[in-house]
Amino acid sequence: MATLAVDAGRAVSLADLVDELWGATPPDNVLNALQAHAARARKVINERACPERAGGILRSVLGGYLLEIDPQCVDGNRFLRLVSQGASVLPADPARAVELLEAGLRLWRGPALIDAGEGRRCRGAAALFEERRLTALEDLASALFLLGGEARAIAMLQQLVAQHPLRERFCELLMVGLYRVGRQGDALESYHLARKRLDEELGVQPGALLRRRHAEILAQDPVLKVPSTLRREPYPQADSSLLTA
Structure with missing residues (x-):
């Protein structure tokens, strides 16, 4: 979430997210692990931060993820x-x-x-x-x-x-x-x-x-x-x- 928040409004690539989370030692099935992290983050956002936009703030895009908010919300x-x-x-x-x-x-x-x-x-x-x-x-x-x-x-x-x-x-x-x-x-x-x-x-x-x-x-x-x-x-x-x- 922090990685996406510092780039709020811009997509962060899967490769950059993997590097940020695990560095040189990514887990097996790293894309599945990344999707699991995104699902948990989306659940927290939906429940605590912005339920009226369920599923609409943290979005998967081609090749990455995007926190779709105004940067000044950070x-x-x-x-x-x-x-x-x-x-x-x-x-x-x-x-x-x-x-x-x-x-x-x-x-x-x-x-x-x-x-x-x-x-x-x-x-x-x-x-x-x-x-x-x-x-x-x-x-x-x-x-x-x-x-x-x-x-x-x-x-x-x-x-x-x-x-x-x-x-x-x-x-x-x-x-x-x-x-x-x-x-x-x-x-x-x-x-x-x-x-x-x-x-x-x-x-x-x-x-x-x-x-x-x-x-x-x-x-x-x-x-x-x-x-x-x-x-x-x-x-x-x-x-x-x-x-x-």
Whole structure:
């Protein structure tokens, strides 16, 4: 079901479904096994999701199966659309950006596709969702700073830095936020902690942007107060095609 849902509205071939479910070790009579899976999935859909369209959502087509629904009925696609829209309006309308980003993030109920097995298509989609979730959190922090919500943004970023210590963008935003509220020492300490973690875990130095922010804070550069300092290039508008790109 997850494999069909990430391609909602498009047929998935039998070969792709077999590869997703069983990889290199398909069972004997694999087509019969696949038909049995489809029958069970169709029964669940008919009983729980959409009884008024009995048998009409999960359809067998020539050479595959199709989940015949609007892609925007899939929460993953709605999430991608909302956070892409939030990113696109962030520079001009941070309040609207917060609304859209928070609406998208509320769709999460835990790790994406955690119970969908280890197939390549679902794992790839899960990786995409997780990356966009982290980027949406970065954008949300930026929007909060632009709206004067420094306390909330800093608290959120401190938690995110602890959870994702190697993601430099979180540290960069936290450094800028701390500096903007007069906590220059804390901003510098955040940099030193990030540098230590990167060295200990990966054997690398912080990236160019993080090093530049460190230098700007040391110099008390006025650029740190400029709203565009928090900006990044937004992702393009998302639709279901991103799940299989």
